[in-house]
């Protein structure tokens with residue numbers, strides 16, 4: 001039975017990943033900031049552990065709890081939007097810094113902690129939820145400064161992790177869910193979480209070594225991080 005670790009698992013895309021992998025009889029290790037309040041995870045047959053992904057001590061504590069357990073797949077899903085109305089001129093700097101720590105550093109913090117678990121499996125894969133918001137030629141206005149800049153940084157961290165992990169046998173990539181209806185985006189987004197997660201699971205089940213470091217769309221198309229790609233969807 002393969003094992004997946006999901007961060008930010010208590011709601012939205014993270015919860016849906018847990019639901020679908022549990023239904024496929026994977027061993028699911030769901031992590032979230034407040035397990036006592038993660039009622040949506042109850043009854044899914046998943047294990048729940050505390051993890052604020054911006055907190056190195058919590059990541060190390062999780063690693064200690066999971067010592068010796070193989071992890072086939074790590075989904076660095078936890079993320080924050082920040083105030084989407086704010087530009088680089090008026091965004092709250094503390095909130096911006098916090099978002100950097102969660103969106104960009106969080107995947108590195110968690111991956112560093114759980115690398116020994118990933119290395120216990122035959123073909124380990126790990127991924128960050130990337131975003132088209134972090135693609136440079138899509139940044140055509142002042143607002144969304146926090147989300148755009150921190151997701152662009154997250155993409156850069158993916159590339160660095162991928163290079164560092166190649167020799168360690170781990171394929172690390174960025175995934176693009178597409179604009180999916182969640183607490184982050186609201187009901188006007190384009191896709192249902194169930195469909196986006198199903199498609200991303202299919203991408204993950206068919207990961208190619210050449211996708212290491214790349215930004216792979218839910219349909220398996222590789223998007224350039226900088227832009228200039230004609231095949232973008234409208235979202």
Ligand SMILES: NC(=O)c1ccc[n+]([C@@H]2O[C@H](COP(=O)([O-])OP(=O)(O)OC[C@H]3O[C@@H](n4cnc5c(N)ncnc54)[C@H](OP(=O)(O)O)[C@@H]3O)[C@@H](O)[C@H]2O)c1
Nearest residue numbers: 008012013033052053077078079129131179180182183184
């Ligand atoms: N939805 C989309 O269309 C879309 C598109 C592209 C990329 N993404 C990315 O996909 C990921 C999930 O998005 P979503 O739409 O599901 O977002 P969401 O509805 O806002 O849910 C975010 C999840 O991340 C958790 N989280 C935030 N900060 C955390 C931290 N420091 N430690 C642990 N958990 C933390 C939240 O937990 P709490 O309940 O504790 O706040 C929540 O479970 C994000 O990285 C997002 O940027 C989403």
